[in-house]
Amino acid sequence: MPQKGLLLRILEHDTGGKIFLAALTVVAVLLPVLNLAVPEGSALHVSTYTVTLLGKYLCYALLAIALDLVWGYCGILSLGHAAFFALGGYAMGMYLMRQIGERGVYGNPELPDFMVFLNWQELPWYWFGFDQFWFAMLMVVLAPGVLAFVFGWLAFRSRVTGVYLSIITQALTFALMLAFFRNEMGFGGNNGLTDFKDILGFNLQSDATRIGLFLATAITLALSYCVARYVVNSKLGRVVVAVRDAEDRARFIGYKVESFKLWIFVFSAMLAGIAGALYVPQVGIINPGEFSPLNSIELVVWVAVGGRGTLYGAVLGAILVNFAKTYLTGALPEVWLFALGGLFVVVTLFLPQGIVGLLRRRRRKAGLKEAAT
Numbered sequence: 001m002p003q004k005g006l007l008l009r010i011l012e013h014d015t016g017g018k019i020f021l022a023a024l025t026v027v028a029v030l031l032p033v034l035n036l037a038v039p040e041g042s043a044l045h046v047s048t049y050t051v052t053l054l055g056k057y058l059c060y061a062l063l064a065i066a067l068d069l070v071w072g073y074c075g076i077l078s079l080g081h082a083a084f085f086a087l088g089g090y091a092m093g094m095y096l097m098r099q100i101g102e103r104g105v106y107g108n109p110e111l112p113d114f115m116v117f118l119n120w121q122e123l124p125w126y127w128f129g130f131d132q133f134w135f136a137m138l139m140v141v142l143a144p145g146v147l148a149f150v151f152g153w154l155a156f157r158s159r160v161t162g163v164y165l166s167i168i169t170q171a172l173t174f175a176l177m178l179a180f181f182r183n184e185m186g187f188g189g190n191n192g193l194t195d196f197k198d199i200l201g202f203n204l205q206s207d208a209t210r211i212g213l214f215l216a217t218a219i220t221l222a223l224s225y226c227v228a229r230y231v232v233n234s235k236l237g238r239v240v241v242a243v244r245d246a247e248d249r250a251r252f253i254g255y256k257v258e259s260f261k262l263w264i265f266v267f268s269a270m271l272a273g274i275a276g277a278l279y280v281p282q283v284g285i286i287n288p289g290e291f292s293p294l295n296s297i298e299l300v301v302w303v304a305v306g307g308r309g310t311l312y313g314a315v316l317g318a319i320l321v322n323f324a325k326t327y328l329t330g331a332l333p334e335v336w337l338f339a340l341g342g343l344f345v346v347v348t349l350f351l352p353q354g355i356v357g358l359l360r361r362r363r364r365k366a367g368l369k370e371a372a373t
Contacts, residue, residue, distance in 0.1 A: 010230045016312040016356065017229055021222055022086070028218040032211045048207050052282050053326065055214040057319050059279040062221050064302045064314035065228055068273035071300070072309035073232050074264050075244035079296045080169030081272050083176050084144035086290035088273025090180075091143055093193035093286040094127060096204075100197050113195070114188045120305030124186045133200060140277040141270045148269030149262065156258040156265075161247075170293050177291030192287025199281050210282070217278045221315075224271055228311055231267070240264050301344050307354030316355060 011017050031054070034046040063085050070076040097112045106116040109122050129135040151172060155165060173245055183189040202209045231237050242250045243257050251257045280286045289295075298321070306317025321343070328336045 020312040055217050055282045058217045059275045059316040061315040062275040064318035066268045068314035074240045077166045078169045079166045080173040080293040082271035084269040085276040087143045088140045088276030089280045089286040090276035091139040092280045094130040096196040098131040134342035144269040144273035148266045152262045153267040156261045180288035194285040269337045304347050307356030310356045314354035
């Protein structure tokens with residue numbers, strides 16, 4: 001028999017993944033047509049606002065996959081993944097700010113407006129290189145990756161686990177949030193980075209550019225899902241799951257547990273950075289609020305609702321919860337936080353394996369009934 005293609009081998013027993021990728025493909029094909037080709041007066045027209053909103057949801061879905069890798073498959077409950085997301089976003093934001101040039105309010109070809117306003121005389125050294133797209137993209141993965149490596153190496157080598165690890169990851173993102181709020185850091189302080197003009201020469205306000213960003217996000221999400229699925233199905237992924245289920249036993253039979261934890265943690269942080277980089281040009285701003293510990297807690301809720309340890313469940317949870325957030329914060333803004341807390345309690349008590357786990361149980365019961373008859 002001919003050898004199966006790589007993609008088919010990766011998704012061979014992943015029915016949920018196939019459904020997700022098929023749905024993503026349909027949306028990626030239809031949405032540009034409905035936005036650009038269908039007249040605005042038509043009932044089938046999809047507004048640019050909706051395109052941007054869906055693009056933001058896909059960024060969140062990629063971030064959820066990143067967390068599911070470390071929480072669902074390795075058992076590391078990180079409450080600091082918002083930090084990696086925000087660092088990737090700031091790297092992209094710095095590139096977009098450098099592209100403004102003389103079109104800023106103060107017309108300075110080198111310094112962003114906020115630096116001119118604060119009387120900075122020259123560009124800080126850590127902004128050098130961000131006028132080049134390739135350098136910014138390198139920093140999108142290196143900045144969160146290096147932070148995750150240093151943090152993970154110290155934490156895992158010291159065998160910090162469980163709730164203690166969760167607390168220090170949350171402390172990490174809180175510390176970064178406080179640091180980035182300071183004007184002296186050179187990242188825009190409380191206002192962050194905004195007023196972007198274009199990316200790679202394309203106007204960020206045009207419908208075509210918005211569609212391009214949406215498609216780039218969809219393609220990146222699909223590729224990242226396949227890579228993540230390949231990782232968890234590989235020998236590395238099986239060892240990571242063994243570490244999650246019986247860390248002491250895995251260490252006893254000779255595996256260097258700390259190295260496996262560190263590898264998956266760094267990889268996950270890089271995916272989160274990529275999600276942040278795709279998020280920023282679509283929403284038009286990045287500020288220290290993205291580091292907020294509440295964002296990391298919401299991320300945990302997304303994955304828990306969808307079903308951790310499945311990847312596609314994390315995607316489902318991210319999209320459903322953020323859709324609910326968009327609706328409730330518009331219709332009943334005072335209700336959202338209560339709804340989020342209640343959702344987490346309900347999932348913890350009644351749906352410990354999330355929506356995907358519920359569907360699996362129902363399918364299993366249906367199969368048993370058919371077998372009995």
